[in-house]
Structures are given as C-alpha cells and as structure tokens.
Amino acid sequence: MPKITKDMILEGYNHRVEVSAAEYGEGFVFVVSPPSAAEVSEAKALRMKLSEVKGEIDPSQIDLGKALVAEETARRLLIAKALSRGMGEEWTVEDVEKIKPAVLKSLWEAVDTLSGFSGEAEEETKNFQRAQRGKS
Numbered sequence: 001m002p003k004i005t006k007d008m009i010l011e012g013y014n015h016r017v018e019v020s021a022a023e024y025g026e027g028f029v030f031v032v033s034p035p036s037a038a039e040v041s042e043a044k045a046l047r048m049k050l051s052e053v054k055g056e057i058d059p060s061q062i063d064l065g066k067a068l069v070a071e072e073t074a075r076r077l078l079i080a081k082a083l084s085r086g087m088g089e090e091w092t093v094e095d096v097e098k099i100k101p102a103v104l105k106s107l108w109e110a111v112d113t114l115s116g117f118s119g120e121a122e123e124e125t126k127n128f129q130r131a132q133r134g135k136s
Contacts, residue, residue: 016086019110023100030107033085034114035078043081043117047074075108075117082111 013036018029035043050070053062076096083091099107112118 015114017110017114019103019106021100021103021106023103030083030103031086032079032082032107032110032114035081035085035111039078039081040115040117043074043078046077047071050074075111078111078115078117079104079107082114083107 013034016031016033018031021028021030047070050073051062051067053067073093076093080091080093080096083096096104096107
C-alpha cells in the first residue's frame with residue numbers, strides 16, 4: 001500500500017486555482033488556494049457562534065435570518081483566507097465584501113470545491129434530521 005508523503009500534502013496545500021473575474025476586465029483572475037483545516041474549523045466555529053446554536057438543536061428554535069447571516073459570514077471568511085494564500089497578500093472579510101457579487105459567487109464555488117465546507121454542512125443537517133426522526 002503506497003504511503004502519503006509530506007510532499008504530497010504540501011502540494012495539495014500549495015495548490016492554486018484561478019477564478020475568472022471578467023467583470024473587472026478581460027483576462028482578469030483571482031487566485032485562490034485551499035483553506036487549511038484550522039481555517040475551516042475557524043469558519044465553522046464562527047458560523048455556530050453567529051447563528052447562536054448551542055447544545056441540543058431544536059429546528060423550530062433556529063432563527064433563519066441569523067443562520068443565513070452566519071453562513072454567509074463564514075463563507076466570506078474562507079474566501080478571504082483562500083485569497084490571502086492564493087494571491088500572496090492579506091485579504092479581510094471586509095475586502096471580500098467589496099467584490100462584485102457574480103465574482104464572489106464564482107470565488108465561493110471554487111473555495112467550497114477545495115474545502116468541502118458546504119458538503120459537510122449538508123451532511124450535518126442530514127444527520128441532525130435523522131436524529132430528530134429517531135426521537136419521535
């Protein structure tokens with residue numbers, strides 16, 4: 001069985017993806033790099049904090065507005081982290097908020113593909129729904 005090497009891990013960590021930003025002019029691109037595991041964990045913690053979800057979750061008690069704001073804030077944090085590493089300059093959430101919406105959507109799709117953030121959230125939701133059905 002082949003072993004994973006440090007070079008393999010670092011190659012994945014240093015992977016760069018160009019995201020077209022035609023809204024800023026022909027040929028313009030943003031460069032993103034996969035967020036680290038720590039950055040993904042930071043985004044998850046931020047999402048939970050802002051949505052004010054604590055302990056046992058009762059779906060009827062979730063404030064949908066807060067949950068949506070929390071999700072969007074966590075996404076923008078991950079985009080800022082991915083741009084900072086990919087572009088080689090510091091990006092903040094406030095900087096990301098100034099990006100044109102169509103480009104921001106494309107950036108999120110690239111970052112989400114690299115990090116799996118939305119997929120994990122969907123899986124957590126499915127597991128929660130299964131657990132709730134089991135309690136009935």
